[in-house]
Amino acid sequence: MRRRGFTLVEVLVALAILVVILGLATRYFTENAELARETQARSELQDRVRMVMQVVSGDLQMAGATYWNQGAENRGFTLPSGHVLEGIDGGPKDSIKISYVTSLRDSSQACRSVEYAFQGDTLLRSDVNATPTSGRDCLAPDPSFQPLADGIAALDIRYLCSNGQSGNTSDCGSDAYPRSAIVEVVGYSLSPMKVAGPQTITTVSGASFACPAGRGCYALRQEVLLPNLKPLPE
Numbered sequence: 001m002r003r004r005g006f007t008l009v010e011v012l013v014a015l016a017i018l019v020v021i022l023g024l025a026t027r028y029f030t031e032n033a034e035l036a037r038e039t040q041a042r043s044e045l046q047d048r049v050r051m052v053m054q055v056v057s058g059d060l061q062m063a064g065a066t067y068w069n070q071g072a073e074n075r076g077f078t079l080p081s082g083h084v085l086e087g088i089d090g091g092p093k094d095s096i097k098i099s100y101v102t103s104l105r106d107s108s109q110a111c112r113s114v115e116y117a118f119q120g121d122t123l124l125r126s127d128v129n130a131t132p133t134s135g136r137d138c139l140a141p142d143p144s145f146q147p148l149a150d151g152i153a154a155l156d157i158r159y160l161c162s163n164g165q166s167g168n169t170s171d172c173g174s175d176a177y178p179r180s181a182i183v184e185v186v187g188y189s190l191s192p193m194k195v196a197g198p199q200t201i202t203t204v205s206g207a208s209f210a211c212p213a214g215r216g217c218y219a220l221r222q223e224v225l226l227p228n229l230k231p232l233p234e
Helices: 008-062
Strands: 067-070 073-076 085-088 095-101 111-119 122-129 146-149 152-161 178-188 200-202 208-210 217-225
Touching: 008 095, 008 111, 008 146, 008 152, 008 178, 008 217, 085 178, 111 152, 122 152, 152 217
Parallel strands: none
Antiparallel strands: 067 073, 085 095, 095 111, 111 122, 122 146, 152 178, 178 217, 200 208
């Protein structure tokens, strides 16, 4: 008995079905890969903004601290006049100069001079030793900036003064001091995203700017207390 083979029509139909199945499978895996890429980009963006907020908030909370303690040893330092906290309004991109004493380092490196500045959308941070070789007077050395994070569209700070006033700089006048600071950090994804936005962002000081086209943006805002800036009773 002769065995009957596939006809040309049957072969073409089978090939067409196979092409459709392969196309659907390719589309499925492509969409999943794109979704995973965007999820990773969004997670990286949020982690980067949270890292900046954590570092900036930690420095602000330490502003004005003058005592170094390790075990039973305690030392008081004198911070450079006018450099304890200097917040400079730059629209959505503020600059900060902070001096403080930390017990996380030995006494020869306890005085820190920290500054923040922008180079384009890269946030720079300088953290240099401000302690002289002898004595307890902290110096104000020249900064040494290093990149902290790329893709930062805003570091905007609003200072709340002890007299109830607020402003975009840390200067509260002679009869008040900065009680706290509302810090807002805005970053954008370093790679394009299909689900982009928000298109326009208004920061804590009222500055508005557009999120880069085709990029995802993420904003984080929180109030930071400044406990070391309250003057000591005479």
